Amino acid sequence: MSLLLAAVFNLNHPAHTVDWEFIHLSVANVVVIGLMLIVFVLAILLPFPGAARRETARRGGGAS
Amino acid sequence: MSAVPNVPPGPPPGPPSGRPPGTPSWSGAPSHSPGASSKSWTVKLRERGVAALPPDKLLPDGQPTYVASWIYVFGVASIASLIVIVGSGCILALKGPAWWHETGVGHFFNSIHLWSVELFFFAMVVHLWGKYWMAAWRGGRARVWITGAITFLVAIPCALTGYVSQQNFDAQWISTQAKDAMNSVGVGAFFNLTNFGQMYSYHILLLPIAVVALVSLHVLLVRRHGVVPPFELQDKLADAPGEKGRA
Amino acid sequence: MSIWRTEPESRTPPWRGPYAPYDLIKELCIAVGAIVLLAVLLTVLLSSPDDPPSTIAQWSRQLPADFAATAAKELNGTSDTAEYGPPYNHSSGSVQHFFILHPQRWLGVSHPIDTAEDYVVKPLETIPNDPALSAALAEYKAASSTQKKEWTEAYAKPLEEYATAVEEKKVPPSTVVVNTSTGTVTVNTSGAGPVPTMMASLQSLAQSGGLEGGLVSSRQFFQTDYTKPLLFIADGGLLEERAEGQHLLGDQWGLMNETGSYPGQPWLWLYALWYQVEPIKSSPNADIQVLLIMSLLSLLFIFIPFLPIVNRIPRWIPVYKLIWREHYRSQGG
Numbered sequence: 253m254s255l256l257l258a259a260v261f262n263l264n265h266p267a268h269t270v271d272w273e274f275i276h277l278s279v280a281n282v283v284v285i286g287l288m289l290i291v292f293v294l295a296i297l298l299p300f301p302g303a304a305r306r307e308t309a310r311r312g313g314g315a316s
Numbered sequence: 317m318s319a320v321p322n323v324p325p326g327p328p329p330g331p332p333s334g335r336p337p338g339t340p341s342w343s344g345a346p347s348h349s350p351g352a353s354s355k356s357w358t359v360k361l362r363e364r365g366v367a368a369l370p371p372d373k374l375l376p377d378g379q380p381t382y383v384a385s386w387i388y389v390f391g392v393a394s395i396a397s398l399i400v401i402v403g404s405g406c407i408l409a410l411k412g413p414a415w416w417h418e419t420g421v422g423h424f425f426n427s428i429h430l431w432s433v434e435l436f437f438f439a440m441v442v443h444l445w446g447k448y449w450m451a452a453w454r455g456g457r458a459r460v461w462i463t464g465a466i467t468f469l470v471a472i473p474c475a476l477t478g479y480v481s482q483q484n485f486d487a488q489w490i491s492t493q494a495k496d497a498m499n500s501v502g503v504g505a506f507f508n509l510t511n512f513g514q515m516y517s518y519h520i521l522l523l524p525i526a527v528v529a530l531v532s533l534h535v536l537l538v539r540r541h542g543v544v545p546p547f548e549l550q551d552k553l554a555d556a557p558g559e560k561g562r563a
Numbered sequence: 564m565s566i567w568r569t570e571p572e573s574r575t576p577p578w579r580g581p582y583a584p585y586d587l588i589k590e591l592c593i594a595v596g597a598i599v600l601l602a603v604l605l606t607v608l609l610s611s612p613d614d615p616p617s618t619i620a621q622w623s624r625q626l627p628a629d630f631a632a633t634a635a636k637e638l639n640g641t642s643d644t645a646e647y648g649p650p651y652n653h654s655s656g657s658v659q660h661f662f663i664l665h666p667q668r669w670l671g672v673s674h675p676i677d678t679a680e681d682y683v684v685k686p687l688e689t690i691p692n693d694p695a696l697s698a699a700l701a702e703y704k705a706a707s708s709t710q711k712k713e714w715t716e717a718y719a720k721p722l723e724e725y726a727t728a729v730e731e732k733k734v735p736p737s738t739v740v741v742n743t744s745t746g747t748v749t750v751n752t753s754g755a756g757p758v759p760t761m762m763a764s765l766q767s768l769a770q771s772g773g774l775e776g777g778l779v780s781s782r783q784f785f786q787t788d789y790t791k792p793l794l795f796i797a798d799g800g801l802l803e804e805r806a807e808g809q810h811l812l813g814d815q816w817g818l819m820n821e822t823g824s825y826p827g828q829p830w831l832w833l834y835a836l837w838y839q840v841e842p843i844k845s846s847p848n849a850d851i852q853v854l855l856i857m858s859l860l861s862l863l864f865i866f867i868p869f870l871p872i873v874n875r876i877p878r879w880i881p882v883y884k885l886i887w888r889e890h891y892r893s894q895g896g
Contacts, residue, residue: 263825264823264824266824267809267823267825276814276815288442292445295387298386302583305584308583310580379583380580382578384890400602428602431605432602437829448877449877453569454575456565456575462866475828485614485802486821488616488797489805492796493811497853499850508788514788516787546891
């Protein structure tokens with residue numbers, strides 16, 4: 253009944269922190285913020301599928 | 317007796333209708349002759365709704381060809397995360413607030429709920445960054461930005477009420493610390509973070525309703541105004557007289 | 564021109580160009596599937612934290628001197644809660660304001676707590692069949708408020724000296740004897756009247772777990788309001804000791820953090836930042852100051868479309884040229 257599904261990685265230990273001047277952020281939060289920035293940049297740079305369909309539409313062939 | 321089985325009696329005699337007598341309003345025929353005013357609130361609401369969002373605008377099967385970037389998926393990713401939050405939240409609510417401490421299955425759904433919240437805020441932040449750099453409020457779309465910003469801000473107390481409803485050490489600490497902030501502005505007098513019953517009610521009912529209502533309004537406004545077009549590269553009106561201070 | 568327009572119609576005319584097929588419902592279904600998969604993956608890999616709550620029983624056993632000192636302060640009216648002010652009482656120890664704005668005072672006492680009665684006297688009155696305790700309580704209640712204060716201070720002073728000595732890692736005074744195996748505290752002092760008897764009984768009641776339920780259901784059988792036991796335990800040192808170990812204190816940017824090594828609330832970075840900068844950091848009105856700043860910034864955030872300069876930055880820094888590069892290329896731009 254009290255069986256707890258053990259996680260692959262156990263995060264139940266005190267956090268490591270990134271410290272700079274008066275800034276103290278947990279590593280986990282820094283990772284999340286960093287991922288947000290990386291994902292944002294990738295989202296803008298990576299090509300989006302459907303270019304052929306859009307080109308056809310521009311040429312007047314497939315407008316909905 | 318109506319010729320069509322199970323059709324309720326037709327409308328009482330009134331102004332001349334464009335429909336054959338006895339034709340129900342859902343048959344698609346116009347409800348009244350053009351130009352004639354109807355005192356029916358139902359008709360007024362229906363006509364306003366359909367005028368603002370006809371079906372093919374409400375659920376279009378195409379998008380402008382400039383919708384061609386992965387940045388556009390973060391709006392729907394936010395909505396998808398919200399759906400998973402509400403779904404996992406409903407399962408947690410089915411068994412009550414103590415369940416997730418007592419069973420592995422309960423803990424599993426609590427984890428889903430927590431991670432979908434992280435994904436929700438993640439997607440919302442990337443979405444708002446994208447929308448800012450597109451200046452997506454242009455073309456009469458200011459309300460789209462406003463409803464989106466308010467959604468983000470309302471999601472924060474929704475998360476806070478969740479944290480203080482956990483009934484564990486984290487909830488003890490957060491409630492006894494954050495109460496000072498609430499009390500300092502007088503909000504603590506009627507919004508008591510240490511009152512589990514109140515916080516649980518806000519978290520599973522009142523604030524999710526607010527978030528879902530705001531997201532719905534936001535999406536309907538996007539459908540109404542369409543996805544913002546790109547900036548014109550050759551902007552001849554950039555410095556025309558009278559344009560100062562405007563984007 | 565409609566107030567919702569931030570620029571003339573001609574600057575952003577409605578799109579009259581081509582549309583390509585785009586399946587919104589399929590996109591939504593794929594997104595939900597992807598989020599479910601991601602959430603399940605994160606759950607399987609990392610699970611979620613659930614540090615068990617501290618109880619008053621644990622507190623009174625693990626930190627008996629701290630419990631006794633806190634209980635004495637509740638009786639004396641010198642604890643953080645006793646001196647807090649609205650919404651708990653009419654003191655002013657934690658009442659904040661911002662110039663002429665005194666919302667905490669204006670909204671008044673909406674959750675009254677009498678710390679002496681609620682945390683000490685009333686719980687002790689529930690203990691049956693203890694003639695010594697009954698006599699001590701009767702003596703205490705019959706005394707004048709000056710006498711009560713003298714007794715409680717005589718009991719509390721050695722405990723304060725003990726706490727200071729422990730914090731400064733010095734030899735604690737001999738007036739306080741802590742038995743770590745039984746979790747009991749004996750304060751050897753004169754002039755404390757019936758208070759030592761009362762406090763010893765309160766400690767036993769706490770260690771038996773009787774104070775948890777007693778403080779929650781003091782008004783009625785069914786209760787969901789944990790304000791009284793939470794404020795009591797927060798007046799002591801146990802929660803703070805645990806919080807410091809988990810990086811949850813204010814100067815550890817705690818409000819952004821979660822227990823353990825889990826990600827917390829990174830979106831609260833700006834809210835947390837203000838608490839680290841002077842003069843807000845050392846101000847007794849830090850909370851109201853930060854909330855007012857964040858309310859203003861939130862309003863500005865909501866109305867970005869209408870803010871001069873801010874609403875033009877996307878035009879000046881052309882991230883949009885990357886986002887819409889396919890469109891511009893198709894136009895020969």
